[in-house]
Amino acid sequence: MAEEVVLLDFWVSMFGMRVRVALAEKGIKYEYREEDLRNKSDLLLQMNPVHKKIPVLIHNGKPICESLIIVQYIDEVWNDKSPLLPSDPYKRAQARFWADFVDKKVYESGRKLWTTKGEEHGAAKKEFLEILKTLEEELGEKPYFGGETFGFVDVAFVTFYSWFNAFETFGEFSMEAEHPKIIAWAKRCMQKESVAKTLPDQQKVYEFVLGMRKRFLGE
Amino acid sequence: MANSSSTDVKVLGAWPSPFVIRVRIALNIKSVKYEFLEETLGSKSQLLLQSNPVYKKIPVLIHGGKSISESLIIVQYIDEVWNSGPSILHSDPYDRAIERFWAAYVDDKLFPSMKLINTAQGEEKAAIVEQAIEGLVLLEEAFQKSSKGKAFFGGDRIGFLDIAFGSMLGWLRAIEKMGGVKLLDEAKTPGLVQWAECFCADGAVKGIIPDTEKLVEFAKILVKMKGAPLGKN
Numbered sequence: 001m002a003e004e005v006v007l008l009d010f011w012v013s014m015f016g017m018r019v020r021v022a023l024a025e026k027g028i029k030y031e032y033r034e035e036d037l038r039n040k041s042d043l044l045l046q047m048n049p050v051h052k053k054i055p056v057l058i059h060n061g062k063p064i065c066e067s068l069i070i071v072q073y074i075d076e077v078w079n080d081k082s083p084l085l086p087s088d089p090y091k092r093a094q095a096r097f098w099a100d101f102v103d104k105k106v107y108e109s110g111r112k113l114w115t116t117k118g119e120e121h122g123a124a125k126k127e128f129l130e131i132l133k134t135l136e137e138e139l140g141e142k143p144y145f146g147g148e149t150f151g152f153v154d155v156a157f158v159t160f161y162s163w164f165n166a167f168e169t170f171g172e173f174s175m176e177a178e179h180p181k182i183i184a185w186a187k188r189c190m191q192k193e194s195v196a197k198t199l200p201d202q203q204k205v206y207e208f209v210l211g212m213r214k215r216f217l218g219e
Numbered sequence: 220m221a222n223s224s225s226t227d228v229k230v231l232g233a234w235p236s237p238f239v240i241r242v243r244i245a246l247n248i249k250s251v252k253y254e255f256l257e258e259t260l261g262s263k264s265q266l267l268l269q270s271n272p273v274y275k276k277i278p279v280l281i282h283g284g285k286s287i288s289e290s291l292i293i294v295q296y297i298d299e300v301w302n303s304g305p306s307i308l309h310s311d312p313y314d315r316a317i318e319r320f321w322a323a324y325v326d327d328k329l330f331p332s333m334k335l336i337n338t339a340q341g342e343e344k345a346a347i348v349e350q351a352i353e354g355l356v357l358l359e360e361a362f363q364k365s366s367k368g369k370a371f372f373g374g375d376r377i378g379f380l381d382i383a384f385g386s387m388l389g390w391l392r393a394i395e396k397m398g399g400v401k402l403l404d405e406a407k408t409p410g411l412v413q414w415a416e417c418f419c420a421d422g423a424v425k426g427i428i429p430d431t432e433k434l435v436e437f438a439k440i441l442v443k444m445k446g447a448p449l450g451k452n
Binding site: 050059062064065066069070072073076077089090092093094096097100101134 | 273285287289296312313320323324
């Protein structure tokens with residue numbers, strides 16, 4: 001049966017990028033549809049009525065929502081190549097834990113870097129750097145969070161790399177200076193075609209965030 | 220893997236926590252014997268701090284010396300390790316994606332809005348109650364689709380979403396009582412009303428969900444301690 005795979009997404013979303021990386025890792029052909037988040041399509045509202053958010057993967061007409069759930073679905077359905085989750089249950093639990101950590105912590109904390117000022121901003125910077133420190137410790141000396149091979153946690157976190165320039169500029173710190181191991185890991189991931197072809201240019205992302213920041217802070 | 224000795228499996232938890240309840244139900248489904256180590260309210264044991272250094276929260280499952288945290292992750296681990304017992308997650312990847320979606324919805328949207336009911340007053344309270352009920356109506360629809368006329372989200376037997384959502388029933392009843400509100404009712408969520416009864420009567424669940432009265436009393440203690448009835452542990 002011909003597989004029909006459609007992805008509803010937004011170019012700058014690090015959550016959408018996770019799905020694109022997973023699809024590329026598996027070599028899956030799909031139709032990419034860019035959503036205008038200020039004018040959401042009927043299809044998006046139909047396929048994700050609960051959250052009305054991207055990304056949404058539509059596989060043979062059936063929607064799957066929430067980026068990490070989508071990535072697990074992709075890994076389970078297209079299980080013939082490039083496994084993203086390990087096979088050992090304990091290692092799987094660890095992978096899910098750290099991907100969930102990225103979900104709970106990195107986005108919200110990163111967002112505060114460009115939406116706050118003054119004291120709040122100082123606290124946000126401290127918190128963000130703490131989070132990166134925890135991730136760096138978890139990475140340790142391994143080439144990837146997944147160990148020898150690129151895996152689930154790498155997919156979950158590497159998409160934030162495209163936002164690093166924005167985080168650094170608005171956060172007023174240097175990622176290379178504070179967390180060189182994270183930069184080394186990200187660059188290693190960028191050697192993979194699936195990552196390099198998915199992640200947008202950091203400058204473009206920065207300009208996008210600059211625009212959002214202006215609107216948010218009413219400047 | 221054969222049944223392990225009870226010392227091989229430990230659960231760090233506390234009786235009122237719905238997240239801990241999830242782990243206990245999952246272990247019961249698999250007939251796994253375990254040692255339950257109750258954390259004292261207001262303090263965290265060395266073992267907890269050691270085995271969950273990132274969040275320092277319960278539940279933690281310690282299996283053969285290795286620790287696993289985050290209730291839904293623990294339940295999936297239990298399902299995968301003790302794979303000779305009845306399955307907890309669906310066998311079809313799409314059905315699994317759906318039950319994971321709704322389990323996340325319970326954690327991210329439903330339970331937080333339920334908790335807010337206790338501290339809210341007047342118009343704000345009415346709005347929050349309305350929001351919680353809307354969420355429950357969405358779960359009612361999900362139940363109708365997923366159960367296909369059977370008793371549980373998982374079909375004939377309790378599954379992942381039954382555990383994720385059912386673990387909240389003790390607090391749902393307590394919040395209804397404390398707030399003087401009705402969350403599950405025959406008119407809007409008839410399927411869930413029936414489901415709740417079946418869930419609580421199930422062999423794997425009996426005795427795990429605390430009585431409503433006990434939870435109401437516990438909530439009063441929490442208010443005294445923290446000024447809010449349902450902080451996360």
